[in-house]
Amino acid sequence: MIELRNVSKTFTLHNQGSAVIEVISDVSFAVAPGECVALTGASGAGKSTLMRMIYGNYLTRAGEIRIGDLDIVQAEPRDVIKLRRDVLGYVSQFLRVVPRVPTLDVVAEPLRASGVPADEAQDRAKALLTQLNIPERLWPLSPTTFSGGEQQRVNIARGFAHTYPAMLLDEPTASLDAANREVVLSLIEDAKARGAAIIGIFHDEAARTRVCDREIDVGRFTHGLAA
Amino acid sequence: MTEYNFAYLDEQTKRMIRRAILKGLAIPGYQVPFASREMPMPYGWGTGGVQVSAAVLTPEDTFKVIDQGADDTTNAVSIRSFFQRTAGVATTTSTSDATVIQTRHRIPEEPLHEGQILVYQVPIPEPLRFLEPRESETRKMHSLEEYGLMHVKLYEDISRHGHIATSYAYPVKVEGRYVMDPSPIPKFDNPKLGDMAAIQLFGAGREQRIYALPPYTKVVSLDFEDHPFEASKADHPCGMCGATDSYLDEVIIDDAGGRMFVCSDTDYCEARQAAGHMGKDNGGKDAA
Amino acid sequence: MTPLLSVQGITKRYGAHIGCADVSFDLYPGEVMGIVGESGSGKSTLLNCMAGHLAPDAGQVVFDTRTDGPRDTITMSEPERRMLGRTDWAFVHQHARDGLRMGVSASGNVGERLMAVGERHYGDIRDKATDWLGRVEIDASRVDDRPTTFSGGMQQRLQIARNLVTGPRLVFMDEPTGGLDVSVQARLLDLLRGLVRDMELSAIIVTHDLAVVRLLADRLMVMKSGRVVEAGLTDQVLDDPQHAYSQLLVSSVLQV
Numbered sequence: 001m002i003e004l005r006n007v008s009k010t011f012t013l014h015n016q017g018s019a020v021i022e023v024i025s026d027v028s029f030a031v032a033p034g035e036c037v038a039l040t041g042a043s044g045a046g047k048s049t050l051m052r053m054i055y056g057n058y059l060t061r062a063g064e065i066r067i068g069d070l071d072i073v074q075a076e077p078r079d080v081i082k083l084r085r086d087v088l089g090y091v092s093q094f095l096r097v098v099p100r101v102p103t104l105d106v107v108a109e110p111l112r113a114s115g116v117p118a119d120e121a122q123d124r125a126k127a128l129l130t131q132l133n134i135p136e137r138l139w140p141l142s143p144t145t146f147s148g149g150e151q152q153r154v155n156i157a158r159g160f161a162h163t164y165p166a167m168l169l170d171e172p173t174a175s176l177d178a179a180n181r182e183v184v185l186s187l188i189e190d191a192k193a194r195g196a197a198i199i200g201i202f203h204d205e206a207a208r209t210r211v212c213d214r215e216i217d218v219g220r221f222t223h224g225l226a227a
Numbered sequence: 228m229t230e231y232n233f234a235y236l237d238e239q240t241k242r243m244i245r246r247a248i249l250k251g252l253a254i255p256g257y258q259v260p261f262a263s264r265e266m267p268m269p270y271g272w273g274t275g276g277v278q279v280s281a282a283v284l285t286p287e288d289t290f291k292v293i294d295q296g297a298d299d300t301t302n303a304v305s306i307r308s309f310f311q312r313t314a315g316v317a318t319t320t321s322t323s324d325a326t327v328i329q330t331r332h333r334i335p336e337e338p339l340h341e342g343q344i345l346v347y348q349v350p351i352p353e354p355l356r357f358l359e360p361r362e363s364e365t366r367k368m369h370s371l372e373e374y375g376l377m378h379v380k381l382y383e384d385i386s387r388h389g390h391i392a393t394s395y396a397y398p399v400k401v402e403g404r405y406v407m408d409p410s411p412i413p414k415f416d417n418p419k420l421g422d423m424a425a426i427q428l429f430g431a432g433r434e435q436r437i438y439a440l441p442p443y444t445k446v447v448s449l450d451f452e453d454h455p456f457e458a459s460k461a462d463h464p465c466g467m468c469g470a471t472d473s474y475l476d477e478v479i480i481d482d483a484g485g486r487m488f489v490c491s492d493t494d495y496c497e498a499r500q501a502a503g504h505m506g507k508d509n510g511g512k513d514a515a
Numbered sequence: 516m517t518p519l520l521s522v523q524g525i526t527k528r529y530g531a532h533i534g535c536a537d538v539s540f541d542l543y544p545g546e547v548m549g550i551v552g553e554s555g556s557g558k559s560t561l562l563n564c565m566a567g568h569l570a571p572d573a574g575q576v577v578f579d580t581r582t583d584g585p586r587d588t589i590t591m592s593e594p595e596r597r598m599l600g601r602t603d604w605a606f607v608h609q610h611a612r613d614g615l616r617m618g619v620s621a622s623g624n625v626g627e628r629l630m631a632v633g634e635r636h637y638g639d640i641r642d643k644a645t646d647w648l649g650r651v652e653i654d655a656s657r658v659d660d661r662p663t664t665f666s667g668g669m670q671q672r673l674q675i676a677r678n679l680v681t682g683p684r685l686v687f688m689d690e691p692t693g694g695l696d697v698s699v700q701a702r703l704l705d706l707l708r709g710l711v712r713d714m715e716l717s718a719i720i721v722t723h724d725l726a727v728v729r730l731l732a733d734r735l736m737v738m739k740s741g742r743v744v745e746a747g748l749t750d751q752v753l754d755d756p757q758h759a760y761s762q763l764l765v766s767s768v769l770q771v
Contacts, residue, residue: 098705375627376627376631377621382640386623450635
């Protein structure tokens with residue numbers, strides 16, 4: 001479902017003496033449907049960078065990143081947009097929303113975008129928010145004013161609202177208490193069970209062991225490059 | 228006769244104005260620019276109408292002038308005497324006897340016949356002016372038939388007053404093409420604009436525009452499906468002649484709020500009285 | 516799939532000075548594209564060329580019309596282009612007073628576009644106008660008020676209602692949130708986002724505010740000195756800018 005072939009990435013900092021920073025090179029691996037793969041490596045090894053490249057958020061300098069039939073490295077923006085709407089989900093560490101939009105709508109939005117009727121999208125959003133222990137009185141409020149943990153849970157609810165066949169998870173259990181961590185892990189297990197291909201970054205070792213089938217050490221693609 | 232050229236204007240100017248009139252007749256409702264001259268009267272006193280009259284008058288014509296329907300107001304009297312003096316034409320107050328009638332704010336009650344010319348004095352020829360002040364833009368709107376804005380004015384009327392409150396200078400569409408300002412006639416007169424046997428010419432002196440309606444032209448007052456055009460008038464018979472079909476002026480007759488309604492068309496009213504029709508304020512039995 | 520708008524080689528010079536040069540891109544139905552750049556970068560010139568307000572010196576602006584398929588709007592007759600401007604296109608000005616009739620009531624402002632395309636039933640026009648004012652969160656009690664009595668944010672929302680009432684497919688926006696309070700901006704952005712999604716609008720938004728494009732635009736073009744220096748997915752251009760100028764632009768934004 002997700003396949004990387006000889007993928008490399010450099011940053012050129014034009015305004016800092018045109019410094020060229022090589023981040024990772026020659027990455028190749030594949031993730032099958034129903035499989036969850038963990039990216040590991042020291043901080044700064046390029047885990048998040050690789051994740052962002054797979055999402056199309058960072059440009060890939062060389063190689064191929066196939067998600068389903070689409071090579072995201074060569075794809076037109078509109079194909080990437082379509083892919084993100086229907087196929088590829090991403091739960092980042094940070095919640096980025098329009099101020100003033102109620103939490104319920106924030107969570108329902110990915111479903112609305114993929115054409116699910118408003119009622120159905122809201123029902124699904126309510127179920128997820130309930131599952132993640134976001135009190136109902138907060139649903140009509142914008143999550144911008146919530147605590148870090150609450151924002152993270154809203155973000156997860158939003159990320160799992162639509163049943164994407166491919167998912168990227170960046171520290172999904174960070175800053176969660178035991179109960180909510182358990183909910184997130186079960187959401188991941190459910191996603192695997194329905195056949196989603198998942199790539200995740202987990203600092204939480206127990207969580208990683210529980211949901212991940214394999215680990216890929218990103219450090220080995222950096223070839224001792226300066227981080 | 229006098230030291231003036233016939234009808235005051237020189238022949239070149241009259242020719243220029245006639246060309247504008249002919250163009251206007253050829254494109255009913257279209258505003259033709261013309262080089263308006265200084266006239267020996269201030270703008271707003273009918274300089275456009277006077278120039279059009281000067282261009283169409285011939286020595287054989289019989290001339291009538293009305294102001295708000297009356298032959299005897301200052302404006303009417305002075306324009307009539309102007310042409311008496313500068314053109315030496317016969318004048319009359321009789322609608323049917325006149326061959327050229329210059330008017331401000333009315334169309335005579337008596338239907339006009341073929342061979343007559345009705346000349347309107349126009350203060351602002353551009354019906355779109357109040358909503359779109361840019362001349363370049365209004366010209367474009369006319370040329371592209373973009374008349375949505377005209378209905379905005381009527382829309383505003385209804386939303387503010389519950390009905391179309393525009394009671395004079397009520398916009399019309401000519402032959403399904405140009406939207407035209409009929410000059411500040413009451414909307415009661417609007418139905419007379421269409422299918423008229425006489426030629427209608429409109430002159431705006433300050434704005435330098437002439438437009439025209441040839442005989443038997445189709446003229447439709449703009450409206451909404453659910454707020455159709457109505458040619459309204461005061462709901463009274465004339466106090467003098469008892470007429471129920473004419474446009475009325477309200478006249479205050481004492482300090483106690485007493486009032487009467489009389490025909491604004493003095494010739495029409497007098498003709499009816501001469502024929503024996505008397506209204507309730509005139510000892511008549513036609514009183515309603 | 517046919518692009519809704521295909522812009523090819525648009526160039527506009529002001530004497531020796533370049534307004535914009537050789538700009539090309541395709542916009543597909545439902546896409547929102549942002550154009551960013553500093554003042555004088557040519558983004559507004561480009562927008563005005565595309566919207567038919569300025570005649571470019573070279574290039575094509577091909578729009579997929581409902582009746583005749585793709586047509587170059589630069590060479591199309593003026594009546595046709597103006598008709599597009601009243602039906603399938605909309606233009607939201609930075610200053611609401613440039614896009615509103617300040618002497619006409621709110622509902623009259625919204626109704627004008629309906630009347631311009633031939634609607635002649637007062638009740639229907641008023642109902643539609645009132646409905647649209649509601650959609651942009653203007654209370655029904657204000658429908659007969661003139662925009663002069665509205666706040667800046669309300670005027671801008673009124674302008675949006677006036678533009679969208681005829682169900683256009685393409686909206687041009689010139690700094691739609693410029694000059695508004697930050698809190699008012701957020702509300703407007705949220706509103707625009709909802710409308711774009713619900714009406715499946717395509718939009719081109721010119722702004723110098725990167726936060727606006729991050730929230731509204733799927734794609735982004737960065738302009739400098741009349742030329743497009745970088746284009747791509749909005750989040751990609753903002754998070755991993757490639758061109759020196761884009762990097763400068765992104766790094767110049769104060770973080771709060």
